[in-house]
Amino acid sequence: MGLTLAGCLGIPVGDVDVADSDGDPDLRNWDAPVSCEYRAVYGDVSWSLDIYADANVADQPLESDLAARFAKAAATTVLFPASESLPSAYWLVTQEGLLTRARLELSDDEPPLYSITAVEARVSQLPRATVTRFAEIVREQRPETPVANGFEASVQRMRKSASEQTRLSLDDSTGSPVWSAKDNLVAWERGIVQMESDWAPSGWYPAELYRERLEARDALADLGRRLPGGVNVLFSEALEQLDSRFAAATVEDVAGLLRGQLLGASVEQTVAGWWWHRRPDPVPWEQA
Secondary structure, three states, X not given: OHHHHHHHHOOOHHHXXXXXXXXXXXXXXXXXXEEEEEEEOEEOOXXXXXXXXOOOOOOOOOHHHHHHHHHHHHOOOXXXXXXXXXXXXXXXXXXXXOEXXXXXXXXXXOOOEXXXXXXXXXXXXXXXXXXXXXXXXXXXXXXXXXXXXXXXXXHHHXXXXXXXXXXXHOOOXXXXXXXXXXXXXXXXXXXXXXXXXXXXXXXXXXXXXXXXXXXXXXXXXXXXXXXXXXXHHHHHHHHHHHHHHHHHHOEEOOOOHXXXXXXXXXXXXXXXXXXXXXXXXXXHHXXX
C-alpha cells in the first residue's frame, strides 16, 4: 500500500507512513509527509483508507485523480465520497478508468457489511449491483441563481428605505407572496441553468424534477398581482429574463409529447402556461 501511494504521489516510499488506525501510535512515523491509516471492513469493500498529504508534497491531486491513480496502480476498484450531502452517494473508479456513481449501504450487523447496491454504469466487479440513475443526486445539485438573488437583493434594499407601513407589504416570511416569488424564481432559474449547461454535471435530469420546475413557473404566473407595485416591477423583469432564456433553450412541443410524459396519458391537450408547450430537445431523462 505504501509503495502504491508513493508511486501515485511521486515521492519516496519512506515518505509514506502506513498504519492500522487501531495500532500502536508509538510505531508511527509522524514526520512522514504522507500518512495512510487503514481499517479492514467487510462486504463489497475490503479496506477503508484515510490518506493525508501535508504541504511538503508537491503533487496534491484532487481526490478523484488520486483514486484513479490508486485504482490503476493497485489493479482494484476505489470508492471515494461525493460532494453531495447524501451518505450513500459515492464515486467509484475502476482500474480501467471507468468513473461512475455508486450507492454504498451499511448493514445493521456488528461489524457492519458494506454493500454497493447500485451504480450508474455497469461494473464487472459488481455483478449484483443494480444499474440505475440516481435522481436524488440531481436534486442535491444547486446551481447559482443570480437573477433570483438579484430580485431578493433589490427587495431588501427597497425594504430598508421604505416607511413602516410599506415594509409590512414587503414581508418575506415563509408563505408570503414575496417569499413565494423568490422561492419559485430560484426553482425556475435552477432548471433553466441546468438545461443551458446540457444538464451538467450528471448529464441527465429526472422527469419528475423537470415537472416540478414547470409547476414552479405555474406558481409564478399567479404571483404578480399579489405583489406590491414596486416589487411587481422587479419581479416581472426577473421573470422576463428567465422566460426568454427558457424559450431559447427549448423547442415547440407541437405534438404535446412532453405533457403526456409528465402528466400522464389522460392529460388534457390544453395546458394554460405556454411553458408546458415547449420541451428540451432531446428530453434529458431519455439521454444516456
